[in-house]
Amino acid sequence: MTVRNEQLQGIPGTTAGIFPAACPSRTVLDHVTSKWGVLVLLALSREPHRWGELRRGIEGISEKMLAQTLRTLEGDGFVHREVQAVIPPRVDYSLTARGRELTEHLLPLMGWIDDNAAEILAPRVD
Amino acid sequence: MTVRNEQLQGIPGTTAGIFPAACPSRTVLDHVTSKWGVLVLLALSREPHRWGELRRGIEGISEKMLAQTLRTLEGDGFVHREVQAVIPPRVDYSLTARGRELTEHLLPLMGWIDDNAAEILAPRVD
DNA sequence: CAGTATCCCCGAGGATACTG
């Protein structure tokens, strides 16, 4: 996607544009910034969690979306899924090294949003 | 949303959960990570752009979504809209100070995604 | 407990036409 700073000047003119529709970065960005992606990644950023913990902790997420989000993030190599052969079943989700690299960038972002959200939405109801 | 690192341990147990459904952070996060939010913000992060530049530069965005995204980001105080009273009309969009604070966190994130996207998607078609 | 399977709906979002 060539978002590197030196290349961000690309927009003006009729040239191809700095954000081509079909590029790997857009795909990964969509996975990460999907409706529940960031929340799941952040939930796992501190410590591993079981399915049920995530289900309850990430308020509002449905089982379907939790499963789908986890599978996508696992497919991208951000999340590690570990099944324990016990009864009742126990499955733990944790971040991979790659996932930790990613959340290193997500955490400051969410921290800033968290710090500023109230003021940002202050005058409006929205 | 209490994403602050010290508080991220909240998930286990039956407690309220670290990601309550109704909190300002979730709203702002949704705005920023909306389908086109990050792309618009990054496009403006280097320099101001006119409507048409954004329309062409952010490949695949429709006029409706560009207008909607810009209005939301303007409403959140991330984007400044400046109309020039000339014919033909000219409107410039730029980041506010708050918008620049935000993109300071977005840029490293997208930089990392950009650097790793190909490898992340490597084995699959997806 | 940790999911899948199904059904279904609503609204995000695209296409097109039009306007100041």
Next chain:
DNA sequence: CAGTATCCTCGGGGATACTG
């Protein structure tokens, strides 16, 4: 040029029921 207005589609995503 910089948008709005309108219509319409499609799939994201929720609810529920079920299973190993």
